[in-house]
Amino acid sequence: MRYPRIHxxxxxxRIVRAAARAFNRRGFDGIGIADIMKKAGLTQxxxxxxxxxxxxxxxxxxxxxxxxxxxxxxxWKDRPLEDLLHDYLSDLHRDEPEDGCPASSLTADVSRLPRxxxxxFLVHVRQIVSSIESRLPDNVRGSDRRAVAMSLFALxxxxxxxxxxxxxxxxxxxxxxxxxxxxNRLLKGDKLHHRSKTK
Numbered sequence: 001m002r003y004p005r006i007h008x009x010x011x012x013x014r015i016v017r018a019a020a021r022a023f024n025r026r027g028f029d030g031i032g033i034a035d036i037m038k039k040a041g042l043t044q045x046x047x048x049x050x051x052x053x054x055x056x057x058x059x060x061x062x063x064x065x066x067x068x069x070x071x072x073x074x075x076w077k078d079r080p081l082e083d084l085l086h087d088y089l090s091d092l093h094r095d096e097p098e099d100g101c102p103a104s105s106l107t108a109d110v111s112r113l114p115r116x117x118x119x120x121f122l123v124h125v126r127q128i129v130s131s132i133e134s135r136l137p138d139n140v141r142g143s144d145r146r147a148v149a150m151s152l153f154a155l156x157x158x159x160x161x162x163x164x165x166x167x168x169x170x171x172x173x174x175x176x177x178x179x180x181x182x183x184n185r186l187l188k189g190d191k192l193h194h195r196s197k198t199k
Contacts, residue, residue: 012050014040019061020068021098024105028058028113058113059120065102066124071131081135085183088156089176094163103128103153104160129153137187148186155182 018039022031033054034044051057066072070087087093093100103125110121133149140148159179166172 008050011040011042011046015042015047015050015057016060016064019057020065020102023058023061023109024065024100024102025098027106028109033057055114055117059117062102062106062110062117062121062124066127068099069101069103069128071101071128072124081132081137081187084132084135085152085156085180089159089179089183091176094160094167094172094176097164100160101128104157107157125153139188140186152183152186155179155186 015036019036022036022039033047036057037044037047051060070076070084070093076084088101088104093104097105102121106121110118113121129146129149132152133145136145136148156179159175163172163175166175
C-alpha cells in the first residue's frame with residue numbers, strides 16, 4: 001500500500017518541477033497542461049489526479065521555483081551577498097530563465113492572477129528582501145537597510161528583464177554591467193535620495 005502513495009507523490013513533484021521550469025521560460029499562458037504533463041513524462045489525463053486546477057499547479061510551481069532560486073536555496077544560505085548578486089546578474093541566469101528566479105520571469109504575469117496566488121508570490125519576495133537585508137554590510141544602517149535591500153532587488157529584477165529583452169545586443173551586456181556597478185554603490189552605503197515635496 002505504501003508504494004502507490006510514494007509513486008503518486010513523486011509524480012506530483014515531477015509535474016510541479018516541470019511546470020516551474022516551463023512557466024519560468026514561457027509564462028503562465030505560454031504553455032498548457034498537456035505540454036507540462038508531457039515534460040513530466042505523464043499523460044494529460046493524469047493531471048486531475050494531482051491538481052484541481054491550473055491555478056493550484058501555478059501556486060505550487062511558484063513555491064518550487066523560489067525554493068531553488070539563488071537567494072532562498074538551502075546551499076546558498078551562508079554565502080556572502082556579493083556572490084549572490086553576481087550569480088543573479090550572470091549570463092547564465094539571463095540566458096536560462098527556466099532554472100532562475102521566478103520573480104525575474106513572472107512578476108508581470110503574477111500581477112494578473114487571483115489574489116491568493118499573488119499573496120503566495122509576495123511571501124517569497126518578502127523572504128528574498130529579508131535575505132538581502134540580513135547580508136548587507138554593517139555600514140548600511142538603521143532604516144536604510146530595508147530600503148537598500150528593496151532597491152537592490154528591484155535593480156536585479158529590472159536589469160535581468162531588460163537584458164533578456166535585448167539579448168544578443170550590446171545593450172544586454174551593458175545593462176548587466178551597469179547593474180553590478182549600481183549594486184556595488186548601494187553596498188558601499190551611498191544614501192538613497194528622495195525628492196522632497198515642495199509647497
